[in-house]
Every structure is written in structure tokens, then in C-alpha cells.
Amino acid sequence: MTEKFDAIVVGGGPAGCASACVMAKSGLNVLLFERGQYAGAKNMWGGAFFGPQLKELFPNFREEAPVERFVTRHTFSFLTKKGSTTLDFKPAFSGPPSDNGFIVMRAKFDKWLAKKVEQAGAIVVTSMLVDDLLLDGGRVTGVRIGKEEFSSDAVILAEGVNGILAQKAGLCSGVSADNMKQGVKEVIALPKQTIEDRFNVNGSEGAAMEFVGSCTRGVPGGGFLYTNKESLSVGIVVELGALVKNRLKASDLLEEFKEYPDVARLIRGGKTVEYSAHLIPTGGLKMMPKLFSAGVLVAGDAAALVLGTGLILEGANFAMASGVAAAETVITAKKKNDFSETALRDYERLLREGFVLRDMHTFKETPRLLKNTRIYDLYPEVVFEVLENILENDGKPRTKAYKIAGKVIKTRVGFARLLSDLWAMRKMT
Numbered sequence: 001m002t003e004k005f006d007a008i009v010v011g012g013g014p015a016g017c018a019s020a021c022v023m024a025k026s027g028l029n030v031l032l033f034e035r036g037q038y039a040g041a042k043n044m045w046g047g048a049f050f051g052p053q054l055k056e057l058f059p060n061f062r063e064e065a066p067v068e069r070f071v072t073r074h075t076f077s078f079l080t081k082k083g084s085t086t087l088d089f090k091p092a093f094s095g096p097p098s099d100n101g102f103i104v105m106r107a108k109f110d111k112w113l114a115k116k117v118e119q120a121g122a123i124v125v126t127s128m129l130v131d132d133l134l135l136d137g138g139r140v141t142g143v144r145i146g147k148e149e150f151s152s153d154a155v156i157l158a159e160g161v162n163g164i165l166a167q168k169a170g171l172c173s174g175v176s177a178d179n180m181k182q183g184v185k186e187v188i189a190l191p192k193q194t195i196e197d198r199f200n201v202n203g204s205e206g207a208a209m210e211f212v213g214s215c216t217r218g219v220p221g222g223g224f225l226y227t228n229k230e231s232l233s234v235g236i237v238v239e240l241g242a243l244v245k246n247r248l249k250a251s252d253l254l255e256e257f258k259e260y261p262d263v264a265r266l267i268r269g270g271k272t273v274e275y276s277a278h279l280i281p282t283g284g285l286k287m288m289p290k291l292f293s294a295g296v297l298v299a300g301d302a303a304a305l306v307l308g309t310g311l312i313l314e315g316a317n318f319a320m321a322s323g324v325a326a327a328e329t330v331i332t333a334k335k336k337n338d339f340s341e342t343a344l345r346d347y348e349r350l351l352r353e354g355f356v357l358r359d360m361h362t363f364k365e366t367p368r369l370l371k372n373t374r375i376y377d378l379y380p381e382v383v384f385e386v387l388e389n390i391l392e393n394d395g396k397p398r399t400k401a402y403k404i405a406g407k408v409i410k411t412r413v414g415f416a417r418l419l420s421d422l423w424a425m426r427k428m429t
């Protein structure tokens with residue numbers, strides 16, 4: 001192929017599709033390569049998309065996109081071997097559920113996104129793994145697939161967590177297992193009505209459930225359970241470095257997680273129809289590569305733009321927003337016909353003006369603080385024990401709640417340690 005493109009995008013996930021779509025809509029000649037048989041074939045996630053990014057790009061997404069359910073109920077549970085404590089958040093509303101949180105399955109969703117990219121005028125080529133970058137005097141001028149070369153003014157790397165091409169572009173120098181989480185997930189089929197009865201949802205309503213505690217055996221991370229139309233996504237996300245150090249397997253932790261009564265009751269009678277695993281870059285700002293250099297920009301997971309606040313994990317919205325910012329930068333660069341590193345600096349400015357880099361800065365200490373193992377093995381037990389003692393009625397005169405809490409904290413944690421953890425955690429959320 002000798003044709004020169006305005007932009008080549010590597011990767012057909014949310015970051016790549018968003019960027020290709022915006023550039024193609026503005027009239028640029030765009031080529032997107034995806035290594036999977038179709039966009040989404042290689043991808044998995046928990047799967048709730050939080051934020052307005054999809055609607056901003058596709059105002060009719062509610063009618064068009066393969067949304068499984070809209071999140072109308074969000075629970076956060078502390079799991080212990082003795083039992084659990086849960087916060088159940090379910091805002092009252094009238095009319096259709098808000099579209100700022102919705103559950104999708106990546107195989108269907110990414111395929112739909114890639115179709116939108118084609119409709120916008122870009123060329124999408126699947127089953128193509130981009131092997132390398134074309135370089136001319138330090139400037140990226142295209143990509144190589146086998147012996148074939150494809151040249152372009154700009155390349156947007158939206159290749160996901162591995163970031164191999166970003167390394168080849170000299171934007172980063174590899175990743176450490178301590179900055180990665182491994183996600184493993186099962187999709188468990190259940191009849192629609194069973195799901196709605198068990199999760200207390202109706203029609204297009206859905207539940208997102210997050211779990212921390214003994215289910216990860218002290219490894220930083222947690223479990224999740226999301227409702228699809230006719231299946232459940234059940235999984236755990238755990239720090240890779242700690243897994244290796246503790247000689248644990250994520251798949252074994254998932255098996256144990258499914259046996260907790262809070263989970264077992266909800267998945268009972270279901271049939272596992274899919275099993276998948278994937279890495280997530282959760283090191284935050286500290287693992288973020290250089291975001292651009294002459295002729296190249298990096299977006300989404302490849303740029304480690306994932307936010308884990310300890311409550312939920314957000315990656316898809318960051319991927320889309322960074323993809324859009326990269327696209328807008330390339331559109332401006334094309335107008336000036338300047339793809340130098342200085343011209344592409346606009347990308348970082350756009351990310352700083354929006355939520356992406358601001359959030360990454362706001363929560364820059366969170367990845368480090370979430371490594372505190374007491375969050376997973378001690379505090380869920382303390383919360384449970386305090387409530388257990390407060391709620392127990394053994395026929396004897398009652399003790400005031402603060403005295404019960406004080407006694408449990410003194411014996412299980414110690415006030416000094418609790419205060420020091422709380423002081424550190426104020427930076428977390």
C-alpha cells in the first residue's frame with residue numbers, strides 16, 4: 001500500500017475507536033488497525049462505563065449501542081469469612097434510568113464502536129497486528145506490519161495495556177508487575193427474570209456490585225459482579241506483583257470469591273459461558289509514559305490512564321476522552337501541517353483542561369495507599385465485628401456503640417495505627 005494517511009490508529013478499543021471516529025468525522029483520511037478478528041474479540045472488562053463520553057460522541061447511543069443494562073443500583077461490600085457489611089446505593093428516580101452509568105459486553109460493544117468508526121469514514125482493518133513503527137530521524141512516520149509499510153502524518157497508539165509500540169517509540173521503558181492488576185472474569189448465564197428478581201432491578205435497570213475484603217486473601221484488589229441482560233459478569237481484579245509474591249493464582253481467588261454466600265446466592269443455577277483474563281495498568285500517574293513525541297501520541301491504557309479510587313475502576317471513559325483529545329490534537333496539527341513534538345504538546349494541554357489528567361493528579365497517591373493490606377484483611381473484619389457486637393442482643397444490659405467500637409478498635413487495630421491509616425487515606429478518595 002503506497003497511499004499516505006493523515007493518521008493511523010493502532011487498536012480498536014474505546015481509545016482507538018474514539019480517536020479514529022473524531023478524526024474521520026473532521027474529514028481526515030484515517031486507517032485503524034486491530035489485531036483481533038473483530039474489534040472487541042480480544043477485549044474484556046468488568047464492565048460498567050461511567051461518564052458522558054459515549055453520549056458526547058454518539059448522542060443516540062441509548063437507542064443504538066448494545067447496552068446490557070443501565071446502572072441503577074450500586075453496592076459496596078466488605079467481605080469477611082464471618083459475614084459481610086454492605087452499602088447499597090439506589091437513587092429514587094422517575095422515568096428512564098440515567099445514561100451516565102451503563103453495563104456493556106466488550107465483544108459486542110467494541111464491534112459496534114468500530115462500525116461507527118467505519119460509518120464516520122475511516123478504514124478499519126482487523127486481524128492485523130502492527131509489529132513496529134516507521135521512524136525517520138526520531139519522528140514516527142507510520143507503522144509496519146510484516147514487510148508492509150503504512151505511512152501517515154501521525155500515529156495514535158491505542159494498543160492497550162502492553163504498550164509495546166509505545167516502548168518502541170521511546171515513550172516508556174516497560175511496566176512493573178506492582179503497577180498492574182490482573183482481572184479474571186466469568187460470564188454466567190441466567191434467565192432475565194431470575195436476574196431481575198435476585199438483584200431487585202427491572203427492565204433496563206442493572207446492578208453494579210463491588211467487593212473488598214477476605215476474598216483476595218490480603219492481595220490488594222477486589223471482586224465485582226455486574227448484571228447483563230441475560231447473564232452476570234463475575235470477577236476479581238488483583239495486584240499482579242502481590243499475587244506472584246504470595247504464590248496465589250487469580251483463577252483460584254475467583255473460585256473462592258464465587259463461594260462467598262453474598263455471591264453464591266446470586267449466581268446459583270447459572271451456567272458459565274465465558275472465561276477471560278486481562279491486565280489493567282493501575283500504577284497511576286507514576287507509571288504514565290511520555291504522552292507524545294514527533295508524529296506519535298499515546299492514549300487510553302497504553303498511556304496508563306486508568307483511575308482506581310478504591311471504590312470503582314474507571315478506564316473506558318479515560319480511554320475515550322484521551323482518544324478524543326489525541327484526535328483533536330492531530331486535527332489541529334493537520335491544519336498547520338506541523339506534527340513536531342512541540343505542535344503535539346496540545347494533547348497534554350487538552351488532557352489537563354479536561355478531567356483526565358486532573359483526576360490522575362487528584363488521585364496520584366491512591367495506587368500507593370491501596371497497597372495497604374489492612375484495607376483487605378483487617379478493616380472489613382473490624383467493621384463487621386463492631387456491627388455484630390452492636391446488633392447482638394444477649395439479654396444483658398446494652399453497651400453504647402462508641403464504647404463497643406472503641407474496644408474492637410483497641411484490640412484489633414490499635415488507635416495509633418487506625419489514626420495513621422485514616423490520615424493517609426484522606427489522600428485516597
Ligand SMILES: Cc1cc2nc3c(=O)[nH]c(=O)nc-3n(C[C@H](O)[C@H](O)[C@H](O)COP(=O)(O)OP(=O)(O)OC[C@H]3O[C@@H](n4cnc5c(N)ncnc54)[C@H](O)[C@@H]3O)c2cc1C
Nearest residue numbers: 011013014015035045046048130160183300301315316319
Ligand atoms: C477485569 C477488568 C475489569 C475492568 N472494569 C472496568 C470497568 O468496570 N469500567 C471501566 O471503565 N474500565 C474497566 N476496566 C478497564 C478498561 O477495560 C480499560 O481501561 C479500557 O478498555 C482501555 O481502553 P483502550 O482502548 O485504551 O485499550 P483496550 O480496550 O485494551 O484496546 C486496545 C486494543 O488494541 C488492540 N491491539 C493491541 N496491540 C495491537 C497491535 N500491535 N496492533 C493492532 N491492534 C492491537 C487490542 O486487540 C485491543 O482491541 C477493566 C479492565 C479489566 C481487565
